[in-house]
Amino acid sequence: xxxxxxxxxxxxxxxxxxxxxxxxxxxxxxxxxxxxxxxxxxxxxxxxxxxxxxxxxxxxxxxxxxxxxxxxxxxxxxxxxxxxxxxxxxxxxxxxxxxxxxxxxxxxxxxxxxxxxxxxxxxxxxxxxxxxxxxxxxxxxxxxxxxxxxxxxxxxxxxxxxxxxxxxxxxxxxxxxxxxxxxxxxxxxxxxxxxxxxxxxxxxxxxxxxxxxxxxxxxxxxxxxxxxxxxxxxxxxxxxxxxxxxxx
Amino acid sequence: xxxxxxxxxxxxxxxxxxxxxxxxxxxxxxxxxxxxxxxxxxxxxxxxxxxxxxxxxxxxxxxxxxxxxxxxxxxxxxxxxxxxxxxxxxxxxxxxxxxxxxxxxxxxxxxxxxxxxxxxxxxxxxxxxxxxxxxxxxxxxxxxxxxxxxxxxxxxxxxxxxxxxxxxxxxxxxxxxxxxxxxxxxxxxxxxxxxxxxxxxxxxxxxxxxxxxxxxxxxxxxxxxxxxxxxxxxxxx
Amino acid sequence: xxxxxxxxxxxxxxxxxxxxxxxxxxxxxxxxxxxxxxxxxxxxxxxxxxxxxxxxxxxxxxxxxxxxxxxxxxxxxxxxxxxxxxxxxxxxxxxxxxxxxxxxxxxxxxxxxxxxxxxxxxxxxxxxxxxxxxxxxxxxxxxxxxxxxxxxxxxxxxxxxxxxxxxxxxxxxxxxxxxxxxxxxxxxxxxxxxxxxxxxxxxxxxxxxxxxxxxxxxxxxxxx
Numbered sequence: 001x002x003x004x005x006x007x008x009x010x011x012x013x014x015x016x017x018x019x020x021x022x023x024x025x026x027x028x029x030x031x032x033x034x035x036x037x038x039x040x041x042x043x044x045x046x047x048x049x050x051x052x053x054x055x056x057x058x059x060x061x062x063x064x065x066x067x068x069x070x071x072x073x074x075x076x077x078x079x080x081x082x083x084x085x086x087x088x089x090x091x092x093x094x095x096x097x098x099x100x101x102x103x104x105x106x107x108x109x110x111x112x113x114x115x116x117x118x119x120x121x122x123x124x125x126x127x128x129x130x131x132x133x134x135x136x137x138x139x140x141x142x143x144x145x146x147x148x149x150x151x152x153x154x155x156x157x158x159x160x161x162x163x164x165x166x167x168x169x170x171x172x173x174x175x176x177x178x179x180x181x182x183x184x185x186x187x188x189x190x191x192x193x194x195x196x197x198x199x200x201x202x203x204x205x206x207x208x209x210x211x212x213x214x215x216x217x218x219x220x221x222x223x224x225x226x227x228x229x230x231x232x233x234x235x236x237x238x239x240x241x242x243x244x245x246x247x248x
Numbered sequence: 249x250x251x252x253x254x255x256x257x258x259x260x261x262x263x264x265x266x267x268x269x270x271x272x273x274x275x276x277x278x279x280x281x282x283x284x285x286x287x288x289x290x291x292x293x294x295x296x297x298x299x300x301x302x303x304x305x306x307x308x309x310x311x312x313x314x315x316x317x318x319x320x321x322x323x324x325x326x327x328x329x330x331x332x333x334x335x336x337x338x339x340x341x342x343x344x345x346x347x348x349x350x351x352x353x354x355x356x357x358x359x360x361x362x363x364x365x366x367x368x369x370x371x372x373x374x375x376x377x378x379x380x381x382x383x384x385x386x387x388x389x390x391x392x393x394x395x396x397x398x399x400x401x402x403x404x405x406x407x408x409x410x411x412x413x414x415x416x417x418x419x420x421x422x423x424x425x426x427x428x429x430x431x432x433x434x435x436x437x438x439x440x441x442x443x444x445x446x447x448x449x450x451x452x453x454x455x456x457x458x459x460x461x462x463x464x465x466x467x468x469x470x471x472x473x474x475x476x477x478x479x480x481x482x483x484x485x
Numbered sequence: 486x487x488x489x490x491x492x493x494x495x496x497x498x499x500x501x502x503x504x505x506x507x508x509x510x511x512x513x514x515x516x517x518x519x520x521x522x523x524x525x526x527x528x529x530x531x532x533x534x535x536x537x538x539x540x541x542x543x544x545x546x547x548x549x550x551x552x553x554x555x556x557x558x559x560x561x562x563x564x565x566x567x568x569x570x571x572x573x574x575x576x577x578x579x580x581x582x583x584x585x586x587x588x589x590x591x592x593x594x595x596x597x598x599x600x601x602x603x604x605x606x607x608x609x610x611x612x613x614x615x616x617x618x619x620x621x622x623x624x625x626x627x628x629x630x631x632x633x634x635x636x637x638x639x640x641x642x643x644x645x646x647x648x649x650x651x652x653x654x655x656x657x658x659x660x661x662x663x664x665x666x667x668x669x670x671x672x673x674x675x676x677x678x679x680x681x682x683x684x685x686x687x688x689x690x691x692x693x694x695x696x697x698x699x700x701x702x703x704x705x706x707x708x709x
Contacts, residue, residue, distance in 0.1 A: 381656050387652060391645060391649055397709075405636075405639075405653060407702065409657060412660070416660050418660070419663045419664060419687060422683060422687065426670075
């Protein structure tokens with residue numbers, strides 16, 4: 001289903017290497033000295049309560065936010081020196097679908113295909129629309145699409161340029177049961193194709209089931225990191241609930 | 249935690265600032281003596297011409313301040329170190345103060361001499377535009393959603409505004425050639441200054457630079473303290 | 486075609502497509518210019534010989550204010566649905582985003598300026614149509630769009646965004662406004678290329694200076 005090439009087959013060993021990452025917003029310290037590594041073909045689930053820094057972490061990796069300290073290297077490209085090439089291999093799904101209301105689903109994808117310089121744009125758009133189950137509404141304006149459809153389209157947008165690193169910020173939001181199944185299928189397909197996936201999620205069980213690795217953030221710090229097989233929901237829950245009590 | 253009290257390094261502002269204050273005050277009193285006692289009254293314009301020694305130096309310092317804003321803004325965008333932002337901000341605020349004084353003294357001087365408060369020659373137009381850009385510069389910081397973006401946006405405004413100033417001057421000059429006004433007066437001066445007048449003018453300029461330097465450094469240090477406090481707050485939570 | 490031009494044109498085409506569908510900005514800006522021109526009639530009720538005198542100023546006040554209204558909207562579309570983020574995520578030079586957005590603002594302004602020409606004829610019996618005037622308008626509008634696009638990217642993220650843009654924009658754009666009004670006056674007095682030559686050069690210098698400077702500065706404006 002996904003023909004994602006391992007972008008840097010002969011290149012860097014790690015898909016994502018984050019070290020000493022800190023980020024402050026005003027007087028809020030969103031991330032404090034975060035270290036993180038994800039290998040090609042691996043899926044990492046980032047867990048934690050609201051405000052733990054999950055979204056900020058993804059935004060920094062996607063080069064949307066600039067870190068105060070630390071290094072971010074994605075696919076061998078340093079965020080500070082090679083942002084453009086880093087961006088070309090990253091796919092990102094955020095809280096907002098990042099779509100234009102007055103363009104159709106197909107036109108939105110065609111626009112992004114141009115920005116990313118996708119070679120076989122027409123075929124590729126057909127392909128990703130089919131992958132997310134959206135072929136039927138390709139010619140409908142986004143304004144008229146339901147939240148679930150927009151979320152699917154946002155995922156299609158993120159996959160359009162065959163990213164070798166996929167970042168998903170709470171991708172379940174707005175998806176129904178069949179949407180969730182589609183998401184799981186896509187994530188597995190992408191990582192089977194050799195790409196690295198990082199997803200934040202509230203659904204702890206789903207995260208544990210889907211991911212190879214788990215990181216739990218609390219108050220901007222890595223509170224727990226390990227292989228998903230070694231971590232139990234109880235471990236995670238212990239951290240998350242403790243932090244929610246402490247949090248203001 | 250232990251470093252909180254020492255964010256203002258003693259050697260840095262601890263000795264220089266009091267020294268600047270004492271020297272500046274001495275200069276200021278001397279300057280007042282020169283302006284009101286020493287320098288002879290101008291023949292045509294009379295007593296009001298003494299405003300000249302306030303007006304011209306404050307204009308100079310106002311433009312100098314904006315040059316500091318310009319250079320510090322470039323340095324901030326290139327180096328991203330907070331100290332350059334603090335310098336730019338302080339120069340912007342103090343420069344705004346000087347330019348306001350310059351415009352008020354200029355208007356008070358112009359009224360009895362020219363019969364109007366203001367004329368639109370190239371110098372005055374450029375000064376007024378610079379003053380407006382200063383306001384925009386400070387407004388951007390006030391309206392920004394967070395300090396960091398405010399700093400970056402202000403830097404952009406500071407750079408764009410500075411580059412604009414000579415173009416404004418040229419445009420205003422060209423415009424005046426189309427709209428000639430019958431104005432001769434204070435600005436027909438330059439070459440015709442008596443030696444005492446020249447001495448007083450330069451001394452006054454030096455004095456206002458010292459005053460500027462003192463205020464600029466004081467404000468920069470305040471901003472450094474402010475930031476240290478913010479960082480402390482972030483750490484405490 | 487370089488990635489720079491390709492991405493800029495993609496952004497421009499996308500904006501044109503959305504505008505063609507909604508016509509929100511274009512019709513709003515045109516109505517604004519129309520109302521300004523109409524208000525002049527009743528605030529000054531100028532006699533024909535006065536119209537010849539204040540006509541150029543009237544036209545450019547209408548153009549500049551309408552331009553501000555239009556440029557205020559340049560990034561509203563991108564901000565409301567967060568799509569500015571999508572542009573930032575893409576591997577396109579930030580200068581290309583600036584250029585694409587600038588072309589959009591420029592197009593809206595030029596179209597409205599052209600559409601207003603017959604309005605001035607009807608309301609004030611003023612006709613400007615000539616090649617030198619067209620060149621003046623293009624150079625002035627390009628300069629305004631160069632500065633306005635940069636500042637509107639700042640203003641859109643602030644509180645009171647409608648307020649900040651004119652405060653930042655008008656002082657900086659003053660040279661092109663002076664140049665446009667002066668050149669238009671000279672043309673209305675029967676002047677030709679030779680008379681407005683210096684003004685055209687001034688605008689050209691302004692345009693180049695601020696296109697280059699704003700392209701460079703744009704990145705720092707967009708960053709989170």
